[in-house]
Amino acid sequence: MSVTFSKGHDLQQRADKITRSRSADKSGLPPGSLIHIGEKHAAERSISVIQYSTDKLIRHDIRAIGELRQLQNKALITWVNVDGLNDTSVIEEIGQELNIHPLVLEDILSTHQRPKLEEYEDYLYLVAKGISLDRQQHFHLQYEQISILLLANYVVTFKEKADDTFKPIYAHLQNGKARLRQFGSDYLAYVILDTIVDEYFVVEDSLDEIIDSLEDDLLLDANTRILRDIQQLRRELITMKRSISPLRDLLAIIQRTDTVLLQEKTLRYYGDVYDHVLRVTDSLDSYRERIAALQDIYLSSISNKMNETMKILTIFASIFIPLTFITGIYGMNFEYMPELKWRWSYPLLWVLFICISIALLIVFKRKKWL
16 A cells, blocks of 8 residues: 655645734734634535434524524523634624623634633633544545533534534434433533544544555655655644644543533543543654654665665775776886787786686675675
8 A cells, every 4th residue: 555645735734824824814903803714615604503302303504693592492402503614793693692702702713723621600612623534635634623612501613614523413413312312511512522532533543554554665665755755744743733632631621620511420421532532642642653763764774775875886896996906007107017018918817807806796795795
């Protein structure tokens, strides 16, 4: 299996640079100004509302936040999911409807946030990074900021684009006897985090296969393409580690936080997600060590190739040294050199050259230099 990185990786690198440069658009604006910072996706914004209890499951697709008022029902758990952050007015309306702090709304629209947890009086604000593998390209990772607002009987999620990240949760909700239908909004927030972390394991498995393939290719033929793939993979690992490691601190804080929004029985499930994140970060550390080992193997292979080349050149030089010595002697312009007058001196000299060369080759062969 041969692994190659396509130009999509370079395009992603450029997109990241563009995202960071757009942060300058907020320069000079007061705190809480709502400006979308990040990559603008072509898909239209969509808002879905799922309300459920042990015996009821309702799904609505709404176009305006004002419709939420008509759907309010304290007997049901309400999950509002917003796909697409280009329309800042939607985020502003949600903030007004649920009384969300303007700085939180600003962070939702700034998609370069690190995973974090912020605790407020009536709600919790969580940020996680969704990481998925682009199946159409060779190991091209896609990063997405997922923001979560956890309120009493209410969960609001914000995603940069529409995708299948939450599809397993939708399928899980179809089961009326599922634990998700029995527990509150804090359990729904746990399921969302757990779904995000589960995707990390999918990426991790692909990483393992790609590194194994790189090791095999490297042992067969160490070339500049493989070195380029190793460097790109190393950069992906660094970015992935930077996106996942803060999530470990977030989950640790959740287990220590004292808030009525998180029930004691649900905190145990957050501890399970914490263990999963530890496993992923440990695996990333081991992958970075393997990548470092691959770089060492590449340098050793190049060094060995150079040594082999130098050995061949040295053998040829060793063969020609005595021949050059003899040629130099008879190339001197002395008047009395009786061998020059012999009839068979020239053929004999060639025989001598050939015998010396063969003798040296035999010696080198016995010493296993050839």
